[in-house]
Amino acid sequence: MPLGATLAEWFCPNARIGEMSESLQSTEAWRGALAEFLATFFFVYLGCGGVVASGAVEDEKLDAERLLTIAFAHGIAIVILVASTGAISGGHINPAVTLSIVLAGKVNLLRGIMYWVMQFLGAVCGAQVLKFVTPPAWQGNLGSHGLAQGVDGFAGLVMEIVLTFVLVFVVFATAVDTRGPVATAPLAIGFTVLVLHIVGVPYTGASMNPARSFGPAMVTGTWKAHWVYWFGPLIGATLAFWVYMGIFIHSGPLIGGALASWVYARVFVPMGSALNPMEVMNLSPRQQPQFNRVPVDDVGIVGIEAATMSPQKSMQFQRLRNEDGETSLQ
Numbered sequence: 122m123p124l125g126a127t128l129a130e131w132f133c134p135n136a137r138i139g140e141m142s143e144s145l146q147s148t149e150a151w152r153g154a155l156a157e158f159l160a161t162f163f164f165v166y167l168g169c170g171g172v173v174a175s176g177a178v179e180d181e182k183l184d185a186e187r188l189l190t191i192a193f194a195h196g197i198a199i200v201i202l203v204a205s206t207g208a209i210s211g212g213h214i215n216p217a218v219t220l221s222i223v224l225a226g227k228v229n230l231l232r233g234i235m236y237w238v239m240q241f242l243g244a245v246c247g248a249q250v251l252k253f254v255t256p257p258a259w260q261g262n263l264g265s266h267g268l269a270q271g272v273d274g275f276a277g278l279v280m281e282i283v284l285t286f287v288l289v290f291v292v293f294a295t296a297v298d299t300r301g302p303v304a305t306a307p308l309a310i311g312f313t314v315l316v317l318h319i320v321g322v323p324y325t326g327a328s329m330n331p332a333r334s335f336g337p338a339m340v341t342g343t344w345k346a347h348w349v350y351w352f353g354p355l356i357g358a359t360l361a362f363w364v365y366m367g368i369f370i371h372s373g374p375l376i377g378g379a380l381a382s383w384v385y386a387r388v389f390v391p392m393g394s395a396l397n398p399m400e401v402m403n404l405s406p407r408q409q410p411q412f413n414r415v416p417v418d419d420v421g422i423v424g425i426e427a428a429t430m431s432p433q434k435s436m437q438f439q440r441l442r443n444e445d446g447e448t449s450l451q
Contacts, residue, residue, distance in 0.1 A: 150232050153210035158239035158246075160202045160214045165247030165336045167198040172264030173255055188322055195327075196315025204307035207296070212307070215330040216240050217354035221289050221362040227297065244336030252340055265343035266326035266334045266350050274346055277325045281353025282360070284317045285329045289361035298370065329354050 171194025175187045203212035211228070213219045216237050223233035248263055255263070268277045291313045295306040302309065314329070321327030328334045334350035337343065 145231065147232075150235060153232065154235040154239045156206040156210040157213060157219075157236045158243040160206045160210070160212065161240045161243035161332050161336075162247040162250075164195075164198050164202055164214050165244045165333055166251050168195045168333060169248060169251055169264035169337050171195065171198075173251065173259055173261065176261060177259040183323065188319060191322055192315045192318035195318050196311045196313075198311075199314045200307050200311030203296075203310055207307065210236065211296075214240070214332075215288075215354075216332050217285055217330060217358035218289060218292055220355060221293070221358040222297070224359065224362045225293075225297065225366060240332040241335055244332040245339050246336075248336035248340040251337075260341075262341045262343045263337040264326075265337040265341055266328045266347075267343065268346050268349065269324055272324050274349055277346060277349040278353045278356075280321060280324045281328060281349055282357040284321045284325075284327060285354040285357030286361045286364075287317060288313055288329050289358045290365055293361065293365040294369075298365075325349065325353075329357070331355070 168191075171191050175190040175194075199214065202214055206212045206214070211222065213222065213236055219228070219233050219236045219240070222228045223230055228236070252260060252263055268274070272280075288310070291309055292306075295301045295309045296303060317329060318327045321329075326334075328350040331351050331354055334347065338347055
């Protein structure tokens, strides 16, 4: 296995590295990547178009009416595009969302990279086409993101982390977690984007999406404080993944759940344990010596996959309640 894939598998065992070659040959993967290109193209075109058009009408002033116009342009665009591409690619339209989905093991690492490339390419193409159709007097910076006067880099970073955390948390609660209202996920995600724009636009422009920031920046050369729009969304998405998967699916502590998943995949699986991370953490002293006796035939279920395994897979983790209420393994 190449060194890069080996390192990725070590530090992110849920990323399903073993399926990478399958993705390159998968028509479904390429269709998903193309859907991400188109969705991000239209999101940047519509979102930045809302910024440009409202600026042309309002003379570039950010008043309440223009703020709502920008927020609705981005939020409703997300509703439409997530609904239309969700069945094809999952409707990520955002490298930060794709990162969290890869960390969750729902998409393998190579497909995640394919999505990233197509998202950034789509964003640049969307911004370029918007510039082509927009009169020079209206163009400005084509809706490129920038920090407001008085907002420093650290404050902008924190704002982007918080905004992206909320967005990705909603994505997991409505689109990833099968217990959530999956059918209405596009509405929930889109209206979340709308609300977050109302809050974040006056501070940072409310990116939450490195591709949305990168497209118009590339076309117009507007790079000031651009690092905020990479680190903020990626950190926020990672934190949201850890919180939702570590607490609300695993029912374990945030850091402990993530750490247990990593330790389990790197230590316990090679030792021959079929315990999932939460079971390893919750074993009583009397039960701990027993874990190596559990067979590992076709286990391959680590981290968050243990929380969402099929009934057939769950048969490998049969648990019985003994008289004192502790979990024993069979």
